Amino acid sequence: xxxxxxxxxxxxxxxxxxxxxxxxxPAEIKYTIENCVNHFELEKATKxxxxxxxxxxxxxxxxxxxxxxxIVEQGKSTHAPHxxxxxxxxxxxxxxxxxxxxxxxxxxxxxxxxxxPSNMEHGISNVGDTTLKYLVIKKDLK
Numbered sequence: 001x002x003x004x005x006x007x008x009x010x011x012x013x014x015x016x017x018x019x020x021x022x023x024x025x026p027a028e029i030k031y032t033i034e035n036c037v038n039h040f041e042l043e044k045a046t047k048x049x050x051x052x053x054x055x056x057x058x059x060x061x062x063x064x065x066x067x068x069x070x071i072v073e074q075g076k077s078t079h080a081p082h083x084x085x086x087x088x089x090x091x092x093x094x095x096x097x098x099x100x101x102x103x104x105x106x107x108x109x110x111x112x113x114x115x116x117p118s119n120m121e122h123g124i125s126n127v128g129d130t131t132l133k134y135l136v137i138k139k140d141l142k
Contacts (some may be wrong), residue, residue, distance in 0.1 A: 027112065040069065050076040051131065059140040064141050068095070072125075072132040081123035087123070089137040090114040096128030 038056045045052040048070075056067040070078055072095075081100050090099070092112045099106050099114045100123040107127060108114070114120040126132035 029051075035061075038119075045071070048078065050078055062140060064140055065139045068136045068138075070133075070134055070136060074126055074129060074131065077123060077125035079123070081121050082117050083121045085118055086139045086141055087118045088116045089135075090116070090124055091135040091137070093133040093135065095126060095130050095132035095134075097132055097134060098125045098127040100124070 040054055040056075042052065042054075045054040051071040051073050053071075054069045056069065058066050058068075072078060090097075090113065092108060092110050092114075094110055096107060096109050097112075097114075099108065100121070101114075101116060102122075104121050106114075109128075114124070124134065
């Protein structure tokens, strides 16, 4: 339950940092309790070359932010360091991650967050001896 509270706080903090005017909800989406509650199911996850991705909320559903869980195999990373205009929050659920930000690295385990400001080169890799599982909260700049 503590982890869910931390995740909720990170998501709310992301909303608070938003500088843009709230975008309109897509007209075709009717939000209900049934489509606003999303329980992780591995069989609904997308297989990647390094593990899995599971979108709790993607840009086609949300008004502004996305929430994705990535599961990364030992010794791998989802992609090379990169940058983009959207800021991102990473939250480690399980495993050990190495964060790369603007030429420096830090290693951290579960219940650790990592913030990446807009346009800064960043990356995340699994440097532990188990699977790495983390959440990514990202502003959707449709």
